[in-house]
Amino acid sequence: MGKVVAICHSRPDGDAIGSLLGWHWICQSYGIDSLPMCPDPIPDYLGFLPGTESLFVFNPTDQNPAELLLNEAGLIVLLDFSRRNRCGDELSALLAKANCPVWCIDHHPEPESFDALFHDTSASSTSELVVRLTSEPCTPQAAMCLMAGLLTDTGRFQFATSPATFQAASILLNSDMDYRCLTDRLFEQESLQTLRLRGHILKDKLIQSPDLPIAWIELSFQDSKSLNLKSGATEGWVNFGLAIEGNQASFLLHEKEEGITRISFRSKNQVEVNRFAEKYFQGGGHKYAAGGRFEGNSAAALQFLLERVHELF
Ligand SMILES: [Mn+2]
Numbered sequence: 001m002g003k004v005v006a007i008c009h010s011r012p013d014g015d016a017i018g019s020l021l022g023w024h025w026i027c028q029s030y031g032i033d034s035l036p037m038c039p040d041p042i043p044d045y046l047g048f049l050p051g052t053e054s055l056f057v058f059n060p061t062d063q064n065p066a067e068l069l070l071n072e073a074g075l076i077v078l079l080d081f082s083r084r085n086r087c088g089d090e091l092s093a094l095l096a097k098a099n100c101p102v103w104c105i106d107h108h109p110e111p112e113s114f115d116a117l118f119h120d121t122s123a124s125s126t127s128e129l130v131v132r133l134t135s136e137p138c139t140p141q142a143a144m145c146l147m148a149g150l151l152t153d154t155g156r157f158q159f160a161t162s163p164a165t166f167q168a169a170s171i172l173l174n175s176d177m178d179y180r181c182l183t184d185r186l187f188e189q190e191s192l193q194t195l196r197l198r199g200h201i202l203k204d205k206l207i208q209s210p211d212l213p214i215a216w217i218e219l220s221f222q223d224s225k226s227l228n229l230k231s232g233a234t235e236g237w238v239n240f241g242l243a244i245e246g247n248q249a250s251f252l253l254h255e256k257e258e259g260i261t262r263i264s265f266r267s268k269n270q271v272e273v274n275r276f277a278e279k280y281f282q283g284g285g286h287k288y289a290a291g292g293r294f295e296g297n298s299a300a301a302l303q304f305l306l307e308r309v310h311e312l313f
Pocket of ligand 1: 015016080107124125153
């Protein structure tokens with residue numbers, strides 16, 4: 001059989017990379033020839049995870065190596081996404097041409113169909129699902145990656161958790177992983193510059209609605225350039241607005257490329273953002289955590305959003 005090629009979604013987060021590398025380490029421990037493939041470069045803050053050096057990063061300007069790998073694969077496994085276009089137009093086009101079985105392990109709602117689908121929207125993370133699939137204790141490397149997925153998708157075990165989440169965490173802690181080292185690397189090692197940047201965002205960019213329990217951060221293309229925002233730099237910022245007492249929803253609008261604004265949605269209690277993201281912003285996701293996009297600058301995106309946001313309440 002050819003390689004098992006595992007793929008995560010574009011603009012990968014901690015669970016995408018964590019489940020991808022965790023899966024890869026588990027394959028390795030079974031002696032399975034595995035290749036983890038990522039549609040975009042790995043964000044800096046996840047670069048310490050074991051196995052990143054074996055990641056194949058898709059290059060849209062030279063697609064031949066990826067095409068060859070997918071054509072020769074014996075099995076393709078999609079992790080942390082279940083709608084094929086979530087790995088980007090170019091890579092999903094190559095995926096459509098591959099002629100081996102495609103499996104999917106994911107916790108996002110409304111999956112497409114696959115040769116095998118291991119799917120549970122009540123799972124905190126895809127990393128949790130990967131742990132459920134493994135019967136034996138895993139290696140410290142696999143545990144490190146999967147725990148990173150659990151920690152990041154649950155906001156350090158604050159939301160989307162269930163007893164199964166803690167069971168998965170318990171299994172991972174039973175390996176020889178260094179948990180304190182992981183939390184330190186993930187959450188307690190930021191540059192002074194990054195901390196100061198967060199201070200600036202909290203002080204000058206976080207805006208509270210005067211009449212609704214919502215807050216938002218709008219970052220224009222100009223802000224992106226002047227603040228020198230690198231990939232992954234805005235990770236977690238959408239939660240700032242939800243941390244304000246009484247708020248029910250929060251939005252981060254980021255015009256990363258000129259004229260295209262990416263939007264992150266977070267909510268709690270009775271307010272569910274995935275349908276709203278789907279209806280107006282070509283997006284979707286979980287009830288309380290979704291994403292989408294808007295063709296236009298961030299100011300236009302914000303205006304469009306604010307004109308419709310009352311529908312959430
Ligand atoms: Mn996830």
